[in-house]
Amino acid sequence: MGSSTSVRQLLSSLPEELRRDAELLLSHLLSVKPWELYFLNELPREVLARFNELLRRRLEGQPLAYLIGEWDCMGRTFKLEPGVLVPRPETELLIEKVLERIKDEPLTGLEIGVGSGCIAVNLLLERPGLKVTGVDVSEKALRVAALNAERHGVTGRLKLLKGDLYRPVEGQRFDFIVSNPPYLPEAAWPELPPEVRAEDKTALVAGRKGTEVIERIVRGAPEHLKRGGWLFLEIGHDQGAFVEELLRRAGFTEVNIFKDYAGQDRVAVAQWS
Secondary structure: OOOEEEHHHHHHOOOHHHHHHHHHHHHHHHOOOHHHHHHOOEEEHHHHHHHHHHHHHHHOOOOHHHHHOEEEEOOEEEEOOOOOOOOOHHHHHHHHHHHHHOOOOOEEEEEEOOOOOHHHHHHHHHOOOEEEEEEEOOHHHHHHHHHHHHHOOOHHHEEEEEOOOOHHHOOOOEEEEEEOOOOEEHHHHHHOOHHHHOOOHHHOEEEOOOOHHHHHHHHHHHHOEEEEEEEEEEOOOOOHHHHHHHHHHOOOEEEEEEEOOOOOEEEEEEEOO
16 A cells, blocks of 8 residues: 555455454554544554554454453453453443442452452442452452552552462451352363453363352352352353352352343352341
């Protein structure tokens, strides 16, 4: 091409299924909103070269969120790096269910597998009286979560600890526990789209059954919840009946399984009394 090219022409030349990703890549490179792209006439050569490189990597299966370096959750933007789980719409449902049950008063929460921090940070922003402890086995995830806490001004109310599940908080009790744990079975991994398999496998796959991590969280929750406290879990699309029975056998009451917008099991909510 010449020294520049038309933005509208470039976008319209792409297959429809790629156009939205292309808009997001371009808007990121140009620091504009996607809809503003169509008011731009020419694209500088250096921007076009960078765009073509990112689009090539996207076609090779790299997640769009990693190429951009950030992603939205609950209308807020969070920094991301390869190896840190990308926020999904299903997790927004989990956040909504927590907010329905916790009031804006001095409360303490524990997030198991804090990842990018999108759950904890959104909760802290919506409930100024809340303090959250986030644990993760990944140093990278903890670093990214710290950056997101700083970005959104909640660093003073988010404590980040490295370790597996409840190990970093032994002897502590919380008003609620929330987790989006790995819940895919090992057999599902090869069938996932390349862009999903480019994420951290340990954040997605729990083991042979897919419920191994959920079982460990439920088993340890009574020792770390205050009386009347809540447990919130994101779960697999076909795990509702199993998780409900698991929670009831562990002594939880007020057990509810909520479906996502596709009508599939997605969030388990239970109270410890």
